[in-house]
Amino acid sequence: MISMQGLIERAARLNPQGMATRCRGREQTWESLLQRVAKLAAALRATGIEDGERVALLSLNSDRYYESVFATCWAGGCVVPLNTRWVEAENAYALNDSAPLVLLFDDSFSEQARHLQAHCPSLRAAIHMDDGATPDWATDYEETIAAQAPLAPSRRGGEAMAGIFYTGGTTGFPKGVMQSHRGLWASAIGATQQFGMQPESVYLHAAPMFHIADFAGSMGATLQGAGHIMLPSFSAEAALGAFAGDGITHTLMVPSMIKMLLAHPAASSTDISSVQRIIYGASPMPAATLERCMDLWPSVGLVQAYGQTELAPIATLLSVEDHRAGGERLRSAGRPSAVSELRIVGEDGNDCPRGESGEVVVRGPQAMLGYWNKPEQTAEALQDGWVFTGDAGFVDEHGYLFIVDRVKDMIVSGGENVYTTEVENALMTHPAVQDCAVIGIPHEEWGEAVHAIVILRPGTGAAEGDLIAHCRKQIAGYKLPKGITFREEPLPLSGAGKVLKTELRKPWWEGRGRNVN
Structure with missing residues (x-):
C-alpha cells in the first residue's frame, strides 16, 4: 500500500548512505534519518496519537520540519502544516478546526505557540524543534528522540488522510484540504519525468515548507532518494549562495522569488553550474521574466507546475523543452501531468469547444478527499471525482492549457x-x-x-x-x-x-x- 512512511523507507533502501538532509550544520543520511523518524513517531504515539489524529507544525524551514512530517505519518497520524505568515488568530482557527493533539514549533514562533497551546483545548503536548532554550511548557525535540526506541511504521496509507493543508476560503474562513497518502504520492509521480530528479540530486527548500508548492518538490526529491537542503526562509542572497556552494541541482520557487533572484546584483556572477532545473508555480509568471531568466542562465531548465492545494498540487506541467521553444507557449500552463485528466466546462456543465474559455476542472488520483468539516463546500468543489478549480482557461489545439482569469475572487x-x-x-x-x-x-x-x-x-x-x-x-x-x-x-x-x-x-x-x- 502506498504510504508516506513507505516513501522514506524506499529512499533509505535506494540510497542508504546518501545525504538525506542538511541544515544548520546538521546532516543525516537516509539510513540515520529513518531511525530518527521512527523514534520521533514513537514519541508522538506516547503523547496519545492514534490513527488519524492530527499533529500541527508551526516553524520555518528545517531538517526537523521534514522529519516531523514523516514521523507523523509513521505514527499513523495526519500532519497539519500551519501558515507561518498567518497571525495568531488565523492559526488558532486552523488548530481549533482540525483539533491536533501535538504542536511542533521553532524559536520564531515560540510566543505564538505558547498562546495557541493556552487557547486550543485539543493540544496535549508541545515539542520545541529548535536549538534555543526549550520553554518550560514544552519538551525538547532532540531529547524526545533520544528517549525513544524506534517504532515500527504504521500500516496506514492509501486513501487514508495524510495531511490537512489550509487554504483561503470564500466564506472568509480558511478551508482545510484533506489529502490522502495516495494523493500526495500520485501528484509527485505525475511530475517525475519533468522534475528530472535522481538519487544524486540535491533539492533546495527555498519556498516555505508549509506551502503545498514546496511539498510537491519535496515529494519529488523523496521519491528519488535525493538530498534536501533547507533555507530557513527565502532571500535572494541565501539562495544564490546555496546555488554556488551547496551543489544544488533542483529547487522550486514562486515567481516573485525568481524575480528577486534576477534583480540581485550577484545574479550574473554567481556560479550556478550545478543547477539543472528551477521549478516554479503557485502564481502566474510573466513571459518577460521567463525570457530574462533563460537569457541569464541558459543552462538551467525551467519547469512550470500549475495546480492547487486540492490537487496535491499538480495538474499540468510546462516542460523545459516548451520553455526553450519560446513564443506564445511561454504564456501556457502546460499539458496535464501523467496522472491528470483535464476538461474545460461552461456554465451549463458541458465541455467547451477547443479554444473557448470555461472553468478548468481536473480529475486524477491526486484529487483531494474533500474539505475538513465543510461538506457543502466539498460537494461544490468535488463532483464525480472532478475538482472544480475556480480558474477560467482554454486548451489550444495542441492540448496546452492557458489560464485567462479566475472564476472565484x-x-x-x-x-x-x-x-x-x-x-x-x-x-x-x-x-x-x-x-x-x-x-x-x-x-x-x-x-x-x-x-x-x-x-x-x-x-x-x-x-x-x-x-x-x-x-x-x-x-x-x-x-x-x-x-x-x-x-x-x-x-x-x-x-x-x-x-x-x-x-x-x-x-x-x-x-x-x-x-x-
Whole structure:
C-alpha cells in the first residue's frame, strides 16, 4: 500500500548512505534519518496519537520540519502544516478546526505557540524543534528522540488522510484540504519525468515548507532518494549562495522569488553550474521574466507546475523543452501531468469547444478527499471525482492549457492565495466603512497586489493607513490591502445583487491580454 512512511523507507533502501538532509550544520543520511523518524513517531504515539489524529507544525524551514512530517505519518497520524505568515488568530482557527493533539514549533514562533497551546483545548503536548532554550511548557525535540526506541511504521496509507493543508476560503474562513497518502504520492509521480530528479540530486527548500508548492518538490526529491537542503526562509542572497556552494541541482520557487533572484546584483556572477532545473508555480509568471531568466542562465531548465492545494498540487506541467521553444507557449500552463485528466466546462456543465474559455476542472488520483468539516463546500468543489478549480482557461489545439482569469475572487500575490472575502470582512469591521470590494491589480514584483475600494459612512472619515492598520490586527500581512481607492457612488451590482468586480478591475487591467498577471 502506498504510504508516506513507505516513501522514506524506499529512499533509505535506494540510497542508504546518501545525504538525506542538511541544515544548520546538521546532516543525516537516509539510513540515520529513518531511525530518527521512527523514534520521533514513537514519541508522538506516547503523547496519545492514534490513527488519524492530527499533529500541527508551526516553524520555518528545517531538517526537523521534514522529519516531523514523516514521523507523523509513521505514527499513523495526519500532519497539519500551519501558515507561518498567518497571525495568531488565523492559526488558532486552523488548530481549533482540525483539533491536533501535538504542536511542533521553532524559536520564531515560540510566543505564538505558547498562546495557541493556552487557547486550543485539543493540544496535549508541545515539542520545541529548535536549538534555543526549550520553554518550560514544552519538551525538547532532540531529547524526545533520544528517549525513544524506534517504532515500527504504521500500516496506514492509501486513501487514508495524510495531511490537512489550509487554504483561503470564500466564506472568509480558511478551508482545510484533506489529502490522502495516495494523493500526495500520485501528484509527485505525475511530475517525475519533468522534475528530472535522481538519487544524486540535491533539492533546495527555498519556498516555505508549509506551502503545498514546496511539498510537491519535496515529494519529488523523496521519491528519488535525493538530498534536501533547507533555507530557513527565502532571500535572494541565501539562495544564490546555496546555488554556488551547496551543489544544488533542483529547487522550486514562486515567481516573485525568481524575480528577486534576477534583480540581485550577484545574479550574473554567481556560479550556478550545478543547477539543472528551477521549478516554479503557485502564481502566474510573466513571459518577460521567463525570457530574462533563460537569457541569464541558459543552462538551467525551467519547469512550470500549475495546480492547487486540492490537487496535491499538480495538474499540468510546462516542460523545459516548451520553455526553450519560446513564443506564445511561454504564456501556457502546460499539458496535464501523467496522472491528470483535464476538461474545460461552461456554465451549463458541458465541455467547451477547443479554444473557448470555461472553468478548468481536473480529475486524477491526486484529487483531494474533500474539505475538513465543510461538506457543502466539498460537494461544490468535488463532483464525480472532478475538482472544480475556480480558474477560467482554454486548451489550444495542441492540448496546452492557458489560464485567462479566475472564476472565484481569489488574488495570487507572491505565490500566496488571498481570498477577497477575508479582506473585505476585516475592512467591514471598521466603524467608518460602509461598503467595500477587494480586487487584485497588476504588480510587477508580486504578480498581483491586494487593492480595496471603499465607501465610507456619511459623516465619518478614515485614511488609507488607518484602515490598513485596522486590518493588520485580524489578517496576515500579505493579505493586507496595498492600496485603497475611496469612492462615493455605490458599487456596481449584477441583477442578482452581486458586486461586479469585473467592472471594478477594468481600469487596472485594460490593455492586457489576460486578467491575471
